Amino acid sequence: MSASIVFYDIPSTLPNKCWSPNLWKTRYALNFKGIPYKTVWVEYPEIEALCKQIGAAPTRNKPDGRPHFTLPVIHDLSTGAVISDSTKIAAYLDTTYPEKPVLMPAGTAGFHRAFEDAAHALIAPIYPYGLPASHTKLNPLSAEYFRRTREESWGKTLENLAPQGDEDAIEWKKLKDGFGKIDEWMRASGEGSLYVMGDAPCYADMWMAGYALWIKLVLPDKWEEIQTWHQGRWAKLLKSLEEYETVV
Amino acid sequence: MSASIVFYDIPSTLPNKCWSPNLWKTRYALNFKGIPYKTVWVEYPEIEALCKQIGAAPTRNKPDGRPHFTLPVIHDLSTGAVISDSTKIAAYLDTTYPEKPVLMPAGTAGFHRAFEDAAHALIAPIYPYGLPASHTKLNPLSAEYFRRTREESWGKTLENLAPQGDEDAIEWKKLKDGFGKIDEWMRASGEGSLYVMGDAPCYADMWMAGYALWIKLVLPDKWEEIQTWHQGRWAKLLKSLEEYETVV
Structure with a gap:
């Protein structure tokens, strides 16, 4: 095709x-x-x-x-x-393409926006960890641009962005609590359900999986821990969407 | 019955x-x-x-x-x-009672939680205005309890709770922006749609209407303004759910 x-x-x-x-x-x-x-x-x-x-x-x-x-x-x-x-x-x-599998089931576009705004605020503590790690994976042309623009907007060098010591403990706990809140939302759709809407994935799940896969790829050590959180929910989520990771 | x-x-x-x-x-x-x-x-x-x-x-x-x-x-x-x-x-x-009209359409329980958490944070600036106003409407037994417990948790007398002067302007703007964000979510479900899910009300709409009706009842002067916000969305929402205000 x-x-x-x-x-x-x-x-x-x-x-x-x-x-x-x-x-x-x-x-x-x-x-x-x-x-x-x-x-x-x-x-x-x-x-x-x-x-x-x-x-x-x-x-x-x-x-x-x-x-x-x-x-x-x-x-x-x-x-x-x-x-x-x-x-x-x-x-x-x-x-x-309404004849193809649906990303946002009818009526859920507004809920998707609410979910994204709320979930983004909850997982925001990942950025100071994820940005420096992402930088190390970029090609030189992007790496230079990424460093310059991120250091400008954060007011810190990439090397000083990831929280250290006590601040690390506090921020990491915030992140875990943030993922925990999203886990709580998902469990409201059914105790054992893997997805935001229960049995079938919707765009909100791909939205979450986008962050999880980013962490897995650029922060593998952090991912080791995160994949054990919330009964392994985030690892299961990635596994279940693995077939849609194809790069063509 | x-x-x-x-x-x-x-x-x-x-x-x-x-x-x-x-x-x-x-x-x-x-x-x-x-x-x-x-x-x-x-x-x-x-x-x-x-x-x-x-x-x-x-x-x-x-x-x-x-x-x-x-x-x-x-x-x-x-x-x-x-x-x-x-x-x-x-x-x-x-x-x-699944045979009765549905409050949270199938699969949306998780989205409802996300909506509520996010919307609650956005409209939280209303509390310092709404709590003192609510107090004036309570019966003596409740009024005494309400004053004591709210003053304890806010660390202020009810008379000093509502923001004044510059702080009033800042907090009121925060509230309007908060309602504006929720309006934005709702518009994602269709430009002219009245409800979170588009054409039919769900529990998230009743959740929002609960706050709107509270404001209308205890802060009628503030409601005069709020009902003009976002193309009159909040007034239209209350109007459309008026039939479910019955007290029996």
Whole structure:
């Protein structure tokens, strides 16, 4: 089947190249829907020019007010649509390809937004650990850009970003409690249920799996611990979505 | 139809007695499902003894570790079940009366929890305004208890709780932004949709309406403004659920 969608992803030196949580979300979504697509790899410093060239909207503004362009972006060659932002991409895929497996079951788009906002705040303590670790996996062109922009926005060198000592203990506990709260939500859908909606995965599960897979790939030592949390829920989640990790 | 459920609510001096957001949530839920019930009014200082007597579980612990008993509680005479906590009551009603209109559509229990946690944090700035105003509507027995316990937990007199001057402007803006974020979630389910899930109300809408109706009843001046926010969404929400406000 020839590819009908171009998926712009950011490469790393990892075996499968894909690494970023937001990019994994879209990759899970594309593989889950089974829409033929082709990955085009874009290094960080090239993202803005690419987006302007293909007409991809910025996803937010930079602190100075200029537009901020980010990946994922997809270009659907069969409709001409160019969509940025992983959640908007998921919504687009459901609307445009309703005959394919559904990412956000009818009526749950609003709940998905609430889930993402709330879950993002809960797992935010992972960033100071995950950003320096991600940096070590990038190609030189992206690594330089990533260091410069992240150090600017965090006001710290990447080497000083990961919490140490007491702060480490506090932040790591916050992270575990955050995952614990999300586990609690999931258990509300049925004690033994693997997914946010119970028996079948929806986009919110791929959203969570995007973060879990990022941690597994760039922070393998941390993942050793996280995969034991909450009766192994996060490891089981990744295992169950493994078939949608394919990189094409 | 004779009442099969006893619903324990906290009275006020308002015409319909019911006033508290958490109690409105359960009242909306009972009326929406159309299950015959009867309200029993309980003043604050009597809640703990009642709960212990009928075997209602505490909903959380007090700062000192002792169990904290709260309303709503329902006692379902047809099954013998006694349930506390508005969300657990909604889940119980769906499980026990699946043939009645559904509060949390299949698979959305986890999403409901995420929505509630996230929305509660967003609208939390209303409390310092709403608590003193609620106090003025309580019967003497509850008013004394309410003042004592709220002043203890907030470390301020009720008279000094509502933000003033600059702080008022900041907190009120936070509240508006919080409602704005929830509006954004709802719009993700369809630009013109009135409800979290689009065209039909679910428990998350009753949850929001519980807060809106509380504000309307105890802070009518503030409600004048809030009902103009977000294209009148909150006023429209209350209007559309008005038929489920019945107090029996």
